[in-house]
Amino acid sequence: MVLLRQTLTLDGLRTTLAPMDEMTVPEWTLGWRLQRALHHAGMQTDQMAAELGLSRGTVSRWLNDRGAPPKLGYIKVWAMRCGVPLEWLITGESSANEPSLLYISQTPSDLRESGLEVAA
Numbered sequence: 001m002v003l004l005r006q007t008l009t010l011d012g013l014r015t016t017l018a019p020m021d022e023m024t025v026p027e028w029t030l031g032w033r034l035q036r037a038l039h040h041a042g043m044q045t046d047q048m049a050a051e052l053g054l055s056r057g058t059v060s061r062w063l064n065d066r067g068a069p070p071k072l073g074y075i076k077v078w079a080m081r082c083g084v085p086l087e088w089l090i091t092g093e094s095s096a097n098e099p100s101l102l103y104i105s106q107t108p109s110d111l112r113e114s115g116l117e118v119a120a
């Protein structure tokens with residue numbers, strides 16, 4: 001039996017003809033979840049980079065699973081800004097009773113609690 005590999009993009013589902021082993025299960029990486037969260041929030045890479053006070057290149061590397069992964073403080077802010085569960089962003093799984101929006105507020109104290117430096 002030949003299975004087709006299905007590639008998920010930000011625009012939807014695109015099927016390719018590359019054969020996929022029957023036992024292969026695609027791994028949804030942190031970078032993929034970060035991309036989906038950005039799309040959910042309607043944000044662009046450069047907007048998130050500005051929110052985090054980082055370069056666009058750093059955020060782009062995270063989205064493409066290259067280099068060191070983001071620190072937990074950045075992932076917390078990412079989840080807050082995108083309105084996705086923190087647990088899902090980190091692990092790819094989410095509790096059924098977990099609210100879809102973890103935080104609405106983005107005060108400087110919220111950001112400091114997330115472990116980020118906030119300029120006064």
